[in-house]
Amino acid sequence: MxxxxxxxxxxxxxxxxxxxxxxxxxxxxxxxxxxxxxxxxxxxxxxxxxxxxxxxxxxxxxxxxxxxxxxxxxxxxxxxxxxxxxxxxxxxxxxxxxxxxxxxxxxxxxxxxxxxxxxxxxxxxQGAGPQPRGPQMxxxxxxxxxxxxxxxxxxxxxxxxxxxxxxxxxxxxxxxxxxxxxxxxxxxxxxxxxxxxxxAAHPQFEVDGRNIIFVLPVTPWQAALGATLSVPTLGGSVDLKIPADSDAGRKLRLRGRGLPGTPAGDQIVELEITAPRASDDSQRDAYRALAKAFGETG
The missing domain is CATH 1.10.287.110 (DnaJ domain)
Structure with missing residues (x-):
């Protein structure tokens, strides 16, 4: 090997x-x-x-x-x-x-x-030599x-x-x-x-008691204007409404979407604001216009 x-x-x-x-x-x-x-x-x-x-x-x-x-x-x-x-x-x-x-x-x-x-x-x-084959208690x-x-x-x-x-x-x-x-x-x-x-470790979810923690990447405009996004859960994807004017780190709750129990846990969705990379001049111009609209002068 x-x-x-x-x-x-x-x-x-x-x-x-x-x-x-x-x-x-x-x-x-x-x-x-x-x-x-x-x-x-x-x-x-x-x-x-x-x-x-x-x-x-x-x-x-x-x-x-x-x-x-x-x-x-x-x-x-x-x-x-x-x-x-x-x-x-x-x-x-x-x-x-x-x-x-x-x-x-x-x-x-x-x-x-x-x-x-x-x-x-x-x-x-393997390789440790012959193992005893007699009866074991x-x-x-x-x-x-x-x-x-x-x-x-x-x-x-x-x-x-x-x-x-x-x-x-x-x-x-x-x-x-x-x-x-x-x-x-x-x-x-x-x-x-x-x-x-x-x-076992999961690539998307963390566990807190019976609650499931999920970090959801959102764009700046989705956080600012609000959006409805598909969110994975252990029971399948569901639509989640992102309220307008949401900040990074805001936590939204999907009730009953955590691990089973009495009562069942929830899924906590934490927002992570990520800015897509500009890949062409038109997208870079859009970022410049956004900066200007919010008073950036640099």
Missing amino acids: EFKDYYSILGVEPTAGDAEIKTAYRRLARKYHPDVSKESGAEDQFKAVNEAYEALRDPQKRAAYDQLRAQGYRPGEEFRPPPDFGQGGYGGGQGFDFEEVFGSGGAGGGGFSDFFEGLFGQRAR PRDTRAKLAVPLSAVYQGDSVRVTVNGKQLDVRVPKGVKPGQVIRLAGQGRGGGNLLLEIEY
């Missing part, structure tokens, strides 16, 4: 903080989202961005990856995970709960590369399961890989982070598998 530089993929330095990594992810995920981008290779770029963020947003995964990267591997270079990866040789000596369960949902709803699976998935065990196994927001909203199934087997796990509608799904007999030696829910 080929080594991947997740920092380069996101366009950030290895010293970047969590907030900077999250901002870079959101910007690139919007740019390459298959529903939006017309660029060639956008889908592959979108998957790469999601995978990089999934690796760097988790402190344990990032710490282990940083130790490997510090050895001087370059993007595209042939790479095999060290035999002791995830067994105490990397990542602070703690090992990885997530090597037991690998979900196919991930940040972008698709599978990850061989490199990611080799580090953090079931394949991390039943033991409960705990792991985290990153669930796409769409599955939380609809109550869908998520496919996971457990010890080489694929299982479809039913996600309760409106499940909260920290709740545990119990799979009887799927743990070590026939014990239970306890999946602790966390929400």
